[in-house]
Amino acid sequence: MTFDDGPHPAYTPALLDILKARRIRASFYVIGRNVARYPDIVKRMVDEGHEIGNHSWQHPLLSQLGKAAVLRELDRTSEAVFRAVQRMPVTMRPPYGALTKDQRAMIHKEREMPTILWSVDPEDWRRPGSSVVADRIVGGARPGAIILSHDIHKPTVQAMPAALDGLIERGYRFATVSMILGQRDWSKLRWRLPKVAKS
Numbered sequence: 001m002t003f004d005d006g007p008h009p010a011y012t013p014a015l016l017d018i019l020k021a022r023r024i025r026a027s028f029y030v031i032g033r034n035v036a037r038y039p040d041i042v043k044r045m046v047d048e049g050h051e052i053g054n055h056s057w058q059h060p061l062l063s064q065l066g067k068a069a070v071l072r073e074l075d076r077t078s079e080a081v082f083r084a085v086q087r088m089p090v091t092m093r094p095p096y097g098a099l100t101k102d103q104r105a106m107i108h109k110e111r112e113m114p115t116i117l118w119s120v121d122p123e124d125w126r127r128p129g130s131s132v133v134a135d136r137i138v139g140g141a142r143p144g145a146i147i148l149s150h151d152i153h154k155p156t157v158q159a160m161p162a163a164l165d166g167l168i169e170r171g172y173r174f175a176t177v178s179m180i181l182g183q184r185d186w187s188k189l190r191w192r193l194p195k196v197a198k199s
């Protein structure tokens with residue numbers, strides 16, 4: 001499970017409660033300026049075993065930006081995450097999934113961050129209703145699926161108990177993005193010096 005665009009001051013903590021009750025670990029692709037505003041919520045995410053990914057500073061269409069602007073969007077966000085939880089995101093997700101092939105390669109080369117998209121999109125941002133969101137998630141899930149949702153929409157968070165319980169009933173287990181990539185458990189990484197403190 002991945003959740004984009006937060007943290008949100010009310011809906012994200014509510015979602016964290018839902019995840020905690022089921023001992024599910026998720027990945028949050030956070031917006032940097034929201035991290036700067038709500039660092040305590042990001043801290044709670046990490047304390048509860050979730051992974052933080054980079055979703056840019058202010059959610060622009062990165063595909064229309066030049067190299068320096070793209071890196072600045074990512075670096076400001078990584079720095080805000082680092083200030084909040086003393087860890088750097090190790091993957092990124094572009095807003096709207098919009099990134100050129102060359103930009104993906106550039107980000108991987110310059111910041112060692114793979115671009116992570118998704119395989120299941122319930123289009124929850126269109127607000128189709130909580131039961132529709134839950135049905136789309138459960139119906140779309142496959143082994144290894146990366147499911148996209150947004151923790152800034154109340155109906156999405158309200159859809160999660162049914163969606164997650166539906167996945168559990170079908171035997172699915174949950175992992176963070178780094179775990180799927182075969183990397184170390186991100187939430188347990190030790191303090192590291194930021195590699196990208198300059199921009």
Ligand SMILES: [Zn+2]
Pocket residue numbers: 004005055059094095096
């Ligand atoms: Zn987004």
